[in-house]
Amino acid sequence: MKKRIVASLLAVCLVLSAVPAAQAFGLGDILKVGGIGFIVDKFAKPLNNFINTLMAKHGAGTDYSTKVVPIISFGSGGHIGAAQVTGPQELVDKTEAVIQIEGNFNGNQFRVKALIPIDSKNPTNFSRVQGVGVSAIIDVKI
Numbered sequence: 001m002k003k004r005i006v007a008s009l010l011a012v013c014l015v016l017s018a019v020p021a022a023q024a025f026g027l028g029d030i031l032k033v034g035g036i037g038f039i040v041d042k043f044a045k046p047l048n049n050f051i052n053t054l055m056a057k058h059g060a061g062t063d064y065s066t067k068v069v070p071i072i073s074f075g076s077g078g079h080i081g082a083a084q085v086t087g088p089q090e091l092v093d094k095t096e097a098v099i100q101i102e103g104n105f106n107g108n109q110f111r112v113k114a115l116i117p118i119d120s121k122n123p124t125n126f127s128r129v130q131g132v133g134v135s136a137i138i139d140v141k142i
Contacts, residue, residue: 040082040138044068051084051136065089066135071115072123073100084136085117091131097121098134 048068055061064086071081083098101114115134120126 040068040070044082047082047138048084051138055135062086062135065092067092067095068138069095069097069117070121071098071100071137072121073102073113082138083115083134084138085132086135087129087132091129094119095129095132097123097126099123099126 044067048066051068052061052066065088066084066086068082068084071083073081085092085095085098087095095117097118097120099116099118101116103112103114104110105112117129117132117134118126119129
């Protein structure tokens with residue numbers, strides 16, 4: 001039942017993003033980001049547990065705290081996904097999202113993605129959380 005609700009929400013977001021009136025106001029992009037953000041929030045704890053188990057299974061576990069948060073990307077168009085952050089508990093608790101800034105170096109020979117843990121889900125008003133790193137990237141299939 002939960003999977004159907006999540007799938008229905010995502011489907012509505014994608015359909016509305018194709019409607020010309022919604023596109024004119026950027027509503028489709030907002031709904032897609034909101035829908036995927038909702039999915040990331042809903043599955044953050046199970047995803048975090050899965051990543052920790054996966055890493056431990058391969059001898060790459062950590063003694064630090066971890067948490068899954070949304071990724072907000074800029075550069076070659078806006079995208080959203082998720083990342084696992086790791087660090088001391090009080091700093092991980094402060095982390096609300098990761099901003100991904102993309103750019104090209106040396107023409108198009110290198111594509112660079114900078115991942116910055118931040119203390120807000122608002123990409124226009126945030127502070128970097130020093131002492132927290134990104135340990136995993138989660139892609140959301142749509």
